[in-house]
Amino acid sequence: MQKNTIITGAAGGIGLAICEALLAQQHQVWAVDLDIGPLQELAIQYPQHLHRVALDVSDFKSVNAWLTPVLASHRIDELVCAAGVLQMGYVHELSPAAWQRTFAINTEGVFNLCQPLAAHMRAQRQGAIVIISSNAASTPRSNMSAYAASKAATTHFARCLALELAPFGIRVNSVSPGSTDTPMQQSMWQMGSSKDTVIYGSATDFRLGIPLQKIATPADIAQGVLFLLSDAASHICMHDLRIDGGATLDA
Template sequence: MSAIQKTILITGAGSGIGAEICAQLLAQQHTVWAVDKNTSALASLQQQYPNQLYCQDLDIRDAPAVQRFLADLLAQQTIDTLICAAGVLQMGYGHTLSLAQWQDVFAVNTQGVFLFCQPVAARMRSRQQGAIVIISSNAATTPRINMGAYAASKAATTQFAKCLGLELAPLGIRVNIVSPGSTDTPMQQAMWQQGSSQQTVIAGNAKDFRLGIPLQKIATPKDIAQGVLFLLSDAAAHITLHDLRIDGGATLDS
């Protein structure tokens, strides 16, 4: 990343991929505003970086609360970079998935991205400077059995990010997407508790029309975070509207 210290806002910072991104940004001496429904897991980082890390407990399903928080924050801070890493997974077949499950997934994975991008992008437009990275999923482009709500929410988010990026590109503001595959996070671990495992994910499942992982390993949060940091760095200065697939080849780069 650039040697210039930046102020960065990240959602979903309390665990998994978001927490790893947060830690790496702090190590590079950036100021980070970390948003999550529960940021208690960041306590040790806050002790280590008391003048760089600012935590905000916030349920991004709550649109009025998000809007109030962002109005206050943007009145005080210039946000150089936005990273949308918050995400939830609700498993369920299309014919059994409840409306509440569907709405919950979209409230976080899609509406949450919109709520943060809209005011932050507006400020970036006025400054004609900034960068946004949105964490999507390889499920956005590859159908998955029992994951219709998740895949649909991520597909919508990916397309929103590309449209936003197209609108902001003439101003020099870059918007990119990172689409992980199976990653060793609490979300993935919860799926393993329901009957799958690292090895079954790596091997794939012909019955479910699911390829395995050619690299023969599950991604770590660090693998994904490094992709995000690259897209935010000066090395990616001419990259926008890009969807970086980090899945060990699991979707054959579809």
């Protein structure tokens, strides 16, 4: 059966890989991002399946204004929240604006989609939600306090939402990627980190490396998301799937 899926952060990095994978499975996909330009090629390739939506997920009123007619006319089976930003900075240097923007997108943006979709899925007594978090949610990271804190909040929100929706047959899970070869990761390398530091660790930063000795691709993360959305994961709920090559030693 064809499924209808909404995904945020769909125009780049992990979100784009998930979007591509969903389309390859013939899902109807509403692909949400601030800049939908990078989705042009997919729009040409999947003209009957891809619906591009230019939207700021941190703006609840805008999200609700777009979603209301969509939910009135379509059954939405799946939601993937992949929109996210990284604001680097030591706490003593971090601006309130950077902190607030991080939470506005990484945490409030998740709530802004999940709140109306929770009501929609409760009514239909079916659905699956996957929220992209980060292994930084459970592991302290120097120079990344805003990002790590926002993802920790997101991960726990996913658990609470899962508890509320499970009695209605709705599964909510999170995926926590480690270092993944995306523009976000590459921006960190431009700020003094390096690929080798990520893979082999850094004693200076009290950071472990990656036991598999490689960085994930966006497609690696997408496969985990597709599994959690699928019927093969029909009894998996409230789970946080870490896809990090063993970097957090499952701690």
